[in-house]
Amino acid sequence: MDNRPIGVFDSGMGGLTTVRELRKQLPGEDIIYFGDTGRVPYGTKSRQTLMKYARQDIRFLLQFDPKAIVVACNSADTVRAAVAPEFDVPILGVVESAARAAAAATVSGKIGLIATETTIRSGVYEPILQALRPDAVLKKQACPLFVPLVENGRTEPGDPVLELVVEEYLSPLRDWNCDTLILGCTHYPLLSQVIGNFMGKTTKLINSGAEAAESLVRYLESEDLLSAPAHRGEYRYYVSDAPDSFAGLAKGFLGRELDGTVEQVEIGQF
Amino acid sequence: MDNRPIGVFDSGMGGLTTVRELRKQLPGEDIIYFGDTGRVPYGTKSRQTLMKYARQDIRFLLQFDPKAIVVACNSADTVRAAVAPEFDVPILGVVESAARAAAAATVSGKIGLIATETTIRSGVYEPILQALRPDAVLKKQACPLFVPLVENGRTEPGDPVLELVVEEYLSPLRDWNCDTLILGCTHYPLLSQVIGNFMGKTTKLINSGAEAAESLVRYLESEDLLSAPAHRGEYRYYVSDAPDSFAGLAKGFLGRELDGTVEQVEIGQF
The missing domain is CATH 3.40.50.1860 (Rossmann fold)
Incomplete structure (x- = not known):
């Protein structure tokens, strides 16, 4: 102890x-x-x-x-x-834990990752996912306006600016039909409801924190x-x-x- | 020299x-x-x-x-x-110069100020305007999403997120009919066109920089x-x-x- x-x-x-x-x-x-x-x-x-x-x-x-x-x-x-x-x-x-959870959660092998520019650019998730699930495919999307939105308290469903930004960032991932989406920034759990509503119930959200x-x-x-x-x-x-x-x-x-x-x-x- | x-x-x-x-x-x-x-x-x-x-x-x-x-x-x-x-x-x-320019520019005495939270909260513009134009009225609006939008290169007319944010922040100032609007942040000149389009030609924009x-x-x-x-x-x-x-x-x-x-x-x- x-x-x-x-x-x-x-x-x-x-x-x-x-x-x-x-x-x-x-x-x-x-x-x-x-x-x-x-x-x-x-x-x-x-x-x-x-x-x-x-x-x-x-x-x-x-x-x-x-x-x-x-x-x-x-x-x-x-x-x-x-x-x-x-x-x-x-x-x-947070990265390794989130990558492990995503690798375990995905059935189709299509994993989405949303994060800051820095995290996306770093490529830090790829080798971990590759090692755990070589068959998985990762599609990434930087979401640079999410942190400012959260820090301005704009997290609720129905906020027109938030909904529009979510649609812009997440449409490619939704259309691609990923079954697992890594919230690769510890601000993003505050947007879980809006993101979950947009992606639909079949997409599992991974809370990195x-x-x-x-x-x-x-x-x-x-x-x-x-x-x-x-x-x-x-x-x-x-x-x-x-x-x-x-x-x-x-x-x-x-x-x-x-x-x-x-x-x-x-x-x-x- | x-x-x-x-x-x-x-x-x-x-x-x-x-x-x-x-x-x-x-x-x-x-x-x-x-x-x-x-x-x-x-x-x-x-x-x-x-x-x-x-x-x-x-x-x-x-x-x-x-x-x-x-x-x-x-x-x-x-x-x-x-x-x-x-x-x-x-x-x-930048503040004093912008306040002077606004005091000189306004005819109706209705001056709008858009800036960051910090600048709005500080009350730094009020005493300068009060001294120069005691008859003027200042209406303030913090625009915390403008800096992230500009830093993400989202400055062009027609950007749906930018247009929506501009409408949200500036509608009260437009409806109030200020004839002068201080761009109280040196990021905002990059938004001049979108802001000018929204406010209309009768509103003079003051570029603090x-x-x-x-x-x-x-x-x-x-x-x-x-x-x-x-x-x-x-x-x-x-x-x-x-x-x-x-x-x-x-x-x-x-x-x-x-x-x-x-x-x-x-x-x-x-």
Whole structure:
């Protein structure tokens, strides 16, 4: 047993959808969350810059002696393989978990992937899917307006701008008849309803944040790293921009009121 | 006469619309541009974070011994009054120039302002307009999806998503019949045609970047700081994210191919 916390980081708010799943599955675990709200978004930044930011985010979390770190951002996770070996802590990501779930879920072998420009361009999903399901075909679509829409609270069915953007981005995937669609950005679960309505019931949506939470549960169980049964999880949130607006916005991602302290970090110093 | 360069900074690409006007009006001036592409956008960040970033951006530009600095970003310009007195260089902004132009242009006294959340919330335009035109009434509209749309190259009339967003944001201003509309973000000149079509010919659009360029011309003339007549302007561009994508995107903002070096800066160290 291990009562040390789990570290989670993201470009801003999106990673809270992973925290939501972690809390559901592991209510006894302490979680330290870092959201890089002063430099958000990550999905438009270069690989080189993402490597620098990911290193800083990990160094910040290491201060809390975490038993594991979750990269709860697909864009940041595109550099995990390059950065993680530099650190002496298990670092799990969202991409591999989502790819595994998609490979297991697809029947027809037609898998759709929607994500930020950075994630799509990186090609990070292809080798994992290829190894797991060599017969599968991946069709990708960058959805650069989804993050701004979600961050502006435009997530509800019936929002005319959102519906129009969804139709533009997802029509090629729907017409192609993929049976599995990877939501390759931790903001996108907030659009599940609109995306699900558009794609239809026969398309299975893969929530990358939720899949990462499940992978972490399996990892902690297999390594006997779960917290003691009597331990009650506590939550601390850190952000790189002013903390005041964080709590209000967090609710939509977390599915509940924020219960835990929110503090500001000078992330550039790490 | 003074052959030292003019420094210009912005959150990313938008300030290039100011550079475009500066080059038109002052072809003999050297310009050093810094775009904070590693931390873009500014329009969603807090006042405290913008103060930190503006100070770093100014400190970086000071290395080139500029004769003046232009804050070519309305969001950053909301903290200029607080930050500029710390530095021993003239620092001009886009807000005051745009407010002056709007006060001079309006006949009915009904002025519209569209800008980022940060600029709208700051209330930076009100006291300037109040002082210049006490009879004028300002109606404000935050347009948080305009910057992502522009940065995704969605600026052309006929783009269904853009047209729908324009209708949503601008209908209240059109119905109110403002005769002057301040484009309070240096990204928005790329939307001039769509906005102009929607608002109609009777609404005068104020381009905050162009107005700032004119203010700078007047300032340099009055202080005898223009470069020597034989001097031919040179351009150097610096960015905080990888420079490779900058040149391609810059064209739309600059109205021409980028002619000048582009280098990456570690802005966090300033």
